[in-house]
Amino acid sequence: MYEFHGNKQRYFDMTHQVTVGHIIPFLQSNWVFPKDMTVLEIGCGEAGVLKAFTDMGYKCTGIELEENRLEFAREFMKSELENGTVQFLNKDIYHVIPESDLGTHFDLIILKDVIEHIPDQARFMPQLERFLKPGGKVFFAFPPWQMPYGGHQQVLPQKWASKLPYYHLLPGKWYPLMLKMLGVKPNGIKTMEEIRSTGISIERFLKICKACNLSVCDKKFYLFNPIYQYKFGIKPRTQNVVFASIPWLRNYITMGVYYLVEKLN
Known part of the structure:
Protein backbone atom coordinates (compact mmCIF):
# COMPACT_ATOMS: atom_id res chain seq x y z
CA MET A 1 0.00 0.00 0.00
CA MET A 147 -1.72 -6.73 -16.69
CA PRO A 148 1.05 -6.98 -14.02
CA TYR A 149 -1.05 -5.41 -11.26
CA GLY A 150 -4.52 -6.10 -12.62
CA GLY A 151 -5.42 -7.71 -9.30
CA HIS A 152 -4.95 -4.35 -7.52
CA GLN A 153 -2.49 -6.07 -5.20
CA GLN A 154 -0.61 -2.78 -4.86
CA VAL A 155 -3.22 -1.64 -2.30
CA LEU A 156 -2.18 -4.39 0.14
CA PRO A 157 -0.17 -3.26 3.19
CA GLN A 158 2.20 -6.24 3.06
CA LYS A 159 5.41 -5.26 1.23
CA TRP A 160 5.94 -8.23 -1.08
CA ALA A 161 2.25 -8.84 -1.63
CA SER A 162 1.92 -5.27 -2.92
CA LYS A 163 4.98 -5.34 -5.20
CA LEU A 164 4.97 -8.75 -6.92
CA PRO A 165 3.43 -8.67 -10.41
CA TYR A 166 1.19 -11.18 -12.16
CA TYR A 167 0.60 -13.58 -9.24
CA HIS A 168 -3.10 -12.62 -9.24
CA LEU A 169 -3.31 -14.82 -12.36
CA LEU A 170 -2.64 -17.98 -10.37
CA PRO A 171 -5.57 -20.36 -10.92
CA GLY A 172 -8.16 -21.51 -8.41
CA LYS A 173 -7.06 -21.75 -4.80
CA TRP A 174 -3.41 -21.09 -5.66
CA TYR A 175 -4.04 -17.35 -5.62
CA PRO A 176 -5.49 -17.10 -2.09
CA LEU A 177 -2.84 -19.55 -0.92
CA MET A 178 -0.12 -17.29 -2.35
CA LEU A 179 -1.70 -14.28 -0.65
CA LYS A 180 -1.70 -16.14 2.66
CA MET A 181 1.97 -17.08 2.20
CA LEU A 182 2.75 -13.40 1.63
CA GLY A 183 1.16 -12.51 4.95
CA VAL A 184 -2.14 -11.11 3.73
CA LYS A 185 -4.89 -11.23 6.36
CA PRO A 186 -8.23 -13.01 5.73
CA ASN A 187 -10.10 -9.75 5.03
CA GLY A 188 -7.44 -8.76 2.51
CA ILE A 189 -7.65 -12.15 0.81
CA LYS A 190 -11.43 -11.79 0.58
CA THR A 191 -11.07 -8.37 -1.03
CA MET A 192 -8.53 -9.65 -3.56
CA GLU A 193 -10.79 -12.57 -4.49
CA GLU A 194 -13.71 -10.17 -4.98
CA ILE A 195 -11.56 -8.12 -7.35
CA ARG A 196 -10.60 -11.29 -9.20
CA SER A 197 -14.28 -12.13 -9.68
CA THR A 198 -14.91 -8.85 -11.54
Whole structure:
Protein backbone atom coordinates (compact mmCIF):
# COMPACT_ATOMS: atom_id res chain seq x y z
CA MET A 1 0.00 0.00 0.00
CA TYR A 2 1.20 3.49 -0.86
CA GLU A 3 0.66 6.68 1.13
CA PHE A 4 -1.80 8.14 -1.36
CA HIS A 5 -4.23 5.24 -0.89
CA GLY A 6 -5.14 6.69 2.50
CA ASN A 7 -4.69 10.39 1.68
CA LYS A 8 -8.02 11.46 0.20
CA GLN A 9 -6.96 15.02 -0.60
CA ARG A 10 -3.93 13.80 -2.53
CA TYR A 11 -6.00 11.18 -4.35
CA PHE A 12 -8.57 13.85 -5.26
CA ASP A 13 -5.76 16.05 -6.61
CA MET A 14 -4.23 13.19 -8.63
CA THR A 15 -7.50 12.21 -10.29
CA HIS A 16 -8.17 15.86 -11.07
CA GLN A 17 -4.72 16.26 -12.64
CA VAL A 18 -4.97 13.13 -14.77
CA THR A 19 -8.39 14.23 -15.99
CA VAL A 20 -7.13 17.68 -17.00
CA GLY A 21 -3.88 16.36 -18.47
CA HIS A 22 -5.04 13.20 -20.22
CA ILE A 23 -8.73 12.28 -20.10
CA ILE A 24 -10.17 15.56 -21.38
CA PRO A 25 -7.57 15.85 -24.20
CA PHE A 26 -8.41 12.26 -25.20
CA LEU A 27 -12.13 13.03 -25.27
CA GLN A 28 -11.66 16.24 -27.24
CA SER A 29 -9.30 14.73 -29.80
CA ASN A 30 -12.25 13.48 -31.88
CA TRP A 31 -15.28 15.05 -30.22
CA VAL A 32 -16.45 18.64 -29.77
CA PHE A 33 -18.11 18.93 -26.37
CA PRO A 34 -21.73 20.17 -26.52
CA LYS A 35 -22.08 23.78 -25.35
CA ASP A 36 -24.12 22.95 -22.24
CA MET A 37 -22.74 19.45 -21.72
CA THR A 38 -24.02 17.44 -18.77
CA VAL A 39 -21.67 14.89 -17.21
CA LEU A 40 -22.40 11.84 -15.07
CA GLU A 41 -19.68 9.90 -13.29
CA ILE A 42 -20.61 6.46 -11.98
CA GLY A 43 -18.37 5.54 -9.08
CA CYS A 44 -17.20 9.12 -8.62
CA GLY A 45 -15.29 8.51 -5.37
CA GLU A 46 -13.98 11.82 -4.03
CA ALA A 47 -14.95 13.57 -7.31
CA GLY A 48 -11.52 14.63 -8.56
CA VAL A 49 -12.58 13.74 -12.11
CA LEU A 50 -15.75 15.83 -11.93
CA LYS A 51 -13.81 18.81 -10.59
CA ALA A 52 -12.07 19.08 -13.96
CA PHE A 53 -15.43 19.34 -15.74
CA THR A 54 -17.05 21.79 -13.30
CA ASP A 55 -13.97 23.98 -13.75
CA MET A 56 -14.89 24.10 -17.45
CA GLY A 57 -18.41 25.24 -16.60
CA TYR A 58 -20.25 21.95 -17.15
CA LYS A 59 -22.98 20.67 -14.85
CA CYS A 60 -22.00 17.38 -13.26
CA THR A 61 -23.51 14.52 -11.28
CA GLY A 62 -21.65 11.91 -9.27
CA ILE A 63 -23.10 8.58 -8.16
CA GLU A 64 -21.19 6.68 -5.49
CA LEU A 65 -22.13 3.65 -3.36
CA GLU A 66 -19.63 4.34 -0.57
CA GLU A 67 -21.07 7.12 1.58
CA ASN A 68 -17.74 7.81 3.29
CA ARG A 69 -16.19 8.67 -0.08
CA LEU A 70 -19.08 11.00 -0.86
CA GLU A 71 -18.46 12.81 2.41
CA PHE A 72 -15.01 13.72 1.10
CA ALA A 73 -16.49 14.66 -2.28
CA ARG A 74 -18.92 17.06 -0.60
CA GLU A 75 -16.05 18.57 1.38
CA PHE A 76 -13.75 18.98 -1.62
CA MET A 77 -16.56 20.26 -3.88
CA LYS A 78 -18.33 22.47 -1.33
CA SER A 79 -18.41 25.60 -3.48
CA GLU A 80 -19.62 23.64 -6.53
CA LEU A 81 -22.44 22.14 -4.45
CA GLU A 82 -23.42 25.59 -3.24
CA ASN A 83 -23.54 27.08 -6.74
CA GLY A 84 -25.37 24.09 -8.19
CA THR A 85 -22.76 22.92 -10.70
CA VAL A 86 -22.51 19.47 -9.10
CA GLN A 87 -24.84 17.06 -7.33
CA PHE A 88 -24.11 13.74 -5.65
CA LEU A 89 -26.23 10.65 -5.11
CA ASN A 90 -25.56 7.68 -2.82
CA LYS A 91 -27.64 4.98 -4.51
CA ASP A 92 -27.34 1.69 -6.38
CA ILE A 93 -27.23 2.49 -10.09
CA TYR A 94 -29.85 -0.17 -10.82
CA HIS A 95 -32.33 1.73 -8.63
CA VAL A 96 -31.61 5.20 -10.00
CA ILE A 97 -34.30 6.78 -12.18
CA PRO A 98 -32.64 9.57 -14.19
CA GLU A 99 -35.75 11.73 -14.53
CA SER A 100 -36.79 11.75 -10.87
CA ASP A 101 -33.48 11.13 -9.06
CA LEU A 102 -31.19 13.27 -11.21
CA GLY A 103 -33.50 15.55 -13.15
CA THR A 104 -31.71 15.09 -16.46
CA HIS A 105 -30.02 12.79 -18.95
CA PHE A 106 -26.37 13.12 -19.91
CA ASP A 107 -24.12 13.92 -22.84
CA LEU A 108 -21.18 12.11 -21.24
CA ILE A 109 -20.99 9.24 -18.76
CA ILE A 110 -17.63 8.50 -17.14
CA LEU A 111 -16.46 5.25 -15.58
CA LYS A 112 -12.84 5.71 -14.57
CA ASP A 113 -11.30 2.64 -12.90
CA VAL A 114 -14.79 1.40 -12.11
CA ILE A 115 -15.94 -1.19 -14.66
CA GLU A 116 -13.36 -3.71 -13.40
CA HIS A 117 -15.04 -3.62 -9.96
CA ILE A 118 -18.66 -4.10 -11.08
CA PRO A 119 -20.11 -7.62 -10.87
CA ASP A 120 -21.78 -8.95 -14.01
CA GLN A 121 -20.71 -6.23 -16.43
CA ALA A 122 -22.89 -7.78 -19.14
CA ARG A 123 -25.93 -6.94 -17.01
CA PHE A 124 -24.65 -3.52 -15.98
CA MET A 125 -23.53 -1.96 -19.27
CA PRO A 126 -26.97 -2.03 -20.98
CA GLN A 127 -28.19 0.14 -18.08
CA LEU A 128 -26.10 3.06 -19.31
CA GLU A 129 -28.48 3.78 -22.17
CA ARG A 130 -31.12 4.89 -19.64
CA PHE A 131 -28.91 7.82 -18.62
CA LEU A 132 -27.72 9.00 -22.06
CA LYS A 133 -29.08 11.80 -24.18
CA PRO A 134 -29.41 11.01 -27.90
CA GLY A 135 -25.88 11.08 -29.29
CA GLY A 136 -24.36 10.82 -25.81
CA LYS A 137 -21.09 9.02 -25.19
CA VAL A 138 -19.53 6.84 -22.48
CA PHE A 139 -15.89 7.00 -21.41
CA PHE A 140 -14.23 3.96 -19.83
CA ALA A 141 -10.76 3.79 -18.31
CA PHE A 142 -9.63 0.50 -16.81
CA PRO A 143 -6.60 -1.75 -16.32
CA PRO A 144 -6.92 -5.08 -18.15
CA TRP A 145 -7.16 -7.93 -15.63
CA GLN A 146 -4.07 -9.71 -16.97
CA MET A 147 -1.72 -6.73 -16.69
CA PRO A 148 1.05 -6.98 -14.02
CA TYR A 149 -1.05 -5.41 -11.26
CA GLY A 150 -4.52 -6.10 -12.62
CA GLY A 151 -5.42 -7.71 -9.30
CA HIS A 152 -4.95 -4.35 -7.52
CA GLN A 153 -2.49 -6.07 -5.20
CA GLN A 154 -0.61 -2.78 -4.86
CA VAL A 155 -3.22 -1.64 -2.30
CA LEU A 156 -2.18 -4.39 0.14
CA PRO A 157 -0.17 -3.26 3.19
CA GLN A 158 2.20 -6.24 3.06
CA LYS A 159 5.41 -5.26 1.23
CA TRP A 160 5.94 -8.23 -1.08
CA ALA A 161 2.25 -8.84 -1.63
CA SER A 162 1.92 -5.27 -2.92
CA LYS A 163 4.98 -5.34 -5.20
CA LEU A 164 4.97 -8.75 -6.92
CA PRO A 165 3.43 -8.67 -10.41
CA TYR A 166 1.19 -11.18 -12.16
CA TYR A 167 0.60 -13.58 -9.24
CA HIS A 168 -3.10 -12.62 -9.24
CA LEU A 169 -3.31 -14.82 -12.36
CA LEU A 170 -2.64 -17.98 -10.37
CA PRO A 171 -5.57 -20.36 -10.92
CA GLY A 172 -8.16 -21.51 -8.41
CA LYS A 173 -7.06 -21.75 -4.80
CA TRP A 174 -3.41 -21.09 -5.66
CA TYR A 175 -4.04 -17.35 -5.62
CA PRO A 176 -5.49 -17.10 -2.09
CA LEU A 177 -2.84 -19.55 -0.92
CA MET A 178 -0.12 -17.29 -2.35
CA LEU A 179 -1.70 -14.28 -0.65
CA LYS A 180 -1.70 -16.14 2.66
CA MET A 181 1.97 -17.08 2.20
CA LEU A 182 2.75 -13.40 1.63
CA GLY A 183 1.16 -12.51 4.95
CA VAL A 184 -2.14 -11.11 3.73
CA LYS A 185 -4.89 -11.23 6.36
CA PRO A 186 -8.23 -13.01 5.73
CA ASN A 187 -10.10 -9.75 5.03
CA GLY A 188 -7.44 -8.76 2.51
CA ILE A 189 -7.65 -12.15 0.81
CA LYS A 190 -11.43 -11.79 0.58
CA THR A 191 -11.07 -8.37 -1.03
CA MET A 192 -8.53 -9.65 -3.56
CA GLU A 193 -10.79 -12.57 -4.49
CA GLU A 194 -13.71 -10.17 -4.98
CA ILE A 195 -11.56 -8.12 -7.35
CA ARG A 196 -10.60 -11.29 -9.20
CA SER A 197 -14.28 -12.13 -9.68
CA THR A 198 -14.91 -8.85 -11.54
CA GLY A 199 -11.63 -8.35 -13.45
CA ILE A 200 -12.15 -7.70 -17.15
CA SER A 201 -10.02 -8.11 -20.28
CA ILE A 202 -10.06 -5.85 -23.32
CA GLU A 203 -11.66 -8.62 -25.37
CA ARG A 204 -14.45 -9.23 -22.87
CA PHE A 205 -15.13 -5.52 -22.65
CA LEU A 206 -15.44 -5.28 -26.44
CA LYS A 207 -17.67 -8.35 -26.57
CA ILE A 208 -20.06 -6.74 -24.07
CA CYS A 209 -19.99 -3.47 -26.02
CA LYS A 210 -20.98 -5.33 -29.17
CA ALA A 211 -23.81 -7.12 -27.36
CA CYS A 212 -25.05 -3.75 -26.03
CA ASN A 213 -24.88 -2.17 -29.50
CA LEU A 214 -22.14 0.20 -28.34
CA SER A 215 -19.72 1.40 -31.01
CA VAL A 216 -16.11 2.42 -30.28
CA CYS A 217 -15.50 6.08 -31.20
CA ASP A 218 -11.91 6.23 -29.99
CA LYS A 219 -9.42 4.27 -27.92
CA LYS A 220 -5.96 4.61 -26.45
CA PHE A 221 -3.71 1.95 -24.91
CA TYR A 222 -1.02 2.78 -22.39
CA LEU A 223 2.14 0.88 -21.57
CA PHE A 224 2.40 3.18 -18.54
CA ASN A 225 -0.95 4.45 -17.28
CA PRO A 226 -1.13 8.28 -17.03
CA ILE A 227 -2.10 8.07 -13.35
CA TYR A 228 1.36 6.57 -12.65
CA GLN A 229 2.85 9.99 -13.35
CA TYR A 230 1.13 11.34 -10.25
CA LYS A 231 1.40 8.19 -8.16
CA PHE A 232 4.96 7.09 -8.89
CA GLY A 233 6.59 9.76 -11.07
CA ILE A 234 6.54 7.46 -14.13
CA LYS A 235 5.83 9.37 -17.34
CA PRO A 236 2.90 8.06 -19.42
CA ARG A 237 3.77 6.05 -22.49
CA THR A 238 1.34 4.78 -25.08
CA GLN A 239 1.45 1.14 -26.05
CA ASN A 240 3.27 0.07 -29.21
CA VAL A 241 0.69 -0.08 -32.01
CA VAL A 242 1.72 -3.61 -32.98
CA PHE A 243 1.38 -4.96 -29.44
CA ALA A 244 -1.87 -3.03 -28.97
CA SER A 245 -3.34 -4.81 -31.99
CA ILE A 246 -2.63 -8.36 -30.78
CA PRO A 247 -5.70 -9.76 -28.98
CA TRP A 248 -5.13 -11.34 -25.56
CA LEU A 249 -1.37 -10.67 -25.53
CA ARG A 250 -2.01 -6.93 -25.20
CA ASN A 251 -3.78 -7.48 -21.88
CA TYR A 252 -0.55 -8.68 -20.25
CA ILE A 253 1.56 -5.69 -21.25
CA THR A 254 -0.93 -2.82 -21.27
CA MET A 255 -1.30 -0.99 -17.95
CA GLY A 256 -4.41 0.95 -18.86
CA VAL A 257 -6.89 1.58 -21.66
CA TYR A 258 -9.17 4.48 -22.56
CA TYR A 259 -12.33 3.86 -24.60
CA LEU A 260 -14.98 6.27 -25.81
CA VAL A 261 -18.14 4.54 -27.01
CA GLU A 262 -21.59 5.55 -28.21
CA LYS A 263 -24.90 3.84 -28.86
CA LEU A 264 -25.49 2.78 -32.44
CA ASN A 265 -28.74 4.00 -33.97
